[in-house]
Amino acid sequence: MEKVFVDTSGWVALFVANDINHQKALNIFEKVKHSKLEIYTSDYVIDETITTILARGGHRQSVLAGDTLFTSKLIRMIYVAPDYLAAAWKIYQKYKDKKISFTDVSCFSIMKNLNIEKAFSFDRDFAQAGIVLMKPE
Numbered sequence: 001m002e003k004v005f006v007d008t009s010g011w012v013a014l015f016v017a018n019d020i021n022h023q024k025a026l027n028i029f030e031k032v033k034h035s036k037l038e039i040y041t042s043d044y045v046i047d048e049t050i051t052t053i054l055a056r057g058g059h060r061q062s063v064l065a066g067d068t069l070f071t072s073k074l075i076r077m078i079y080v081a082p083d084y085l086a087a088a089w090k091i092y093q094k095y096k097d098k099k100i101s102f103t104d105v106s107c108f109s110i111m112k113n114l115n116i117e118k119a120f121s122f123d124r125d126f127a128q129a130g131i132v133l134m135k136p137e
Contacts, residue, residue, distance in 0.1 A: 003038045005111050007121035011049040015065040021122045027136035042078045044103045084109045100125045
């Protein structure tokens with residue numbers, strides 16, 4: 001089965017109605033659900049998502065997003081364990097000319113390890129890393 005990794009920008013756009021990419025995110029997520037892709041994300045991404053939604057939308061929205069993500073049966077949560085952390089650190093050190101977050105490189109590490117080639121993200125850092133971004137129809 002094909003896999004997709006959902007990044008913070010994908011989750012935030014999905015949960016925050018006034019996000020510039022909200023409608024695109026809704027369309028992409030419908031496509032993901034109907035194509036029966038395996039959905040992956042990480043604990044770092046969930047942390048970043050909840051924090052970002054708190055800053056943009058408030059506590060109630062961040063709790064709703066957290067409850068949804070933590071209880072979803074559709075999402076496979078990957079924890080940034082020591083092996084992923086070490087690999088992410090190596091990747092992070094290589095990006096001297098770009099300001100790519102450590103959370104993003106931890107995603108790259110997970111995706112490489114699990115052979116995930118697609119991302120549901122609006123973050124251009126993923127595209128710059130050679131990852132295929134899902135597009136709305």
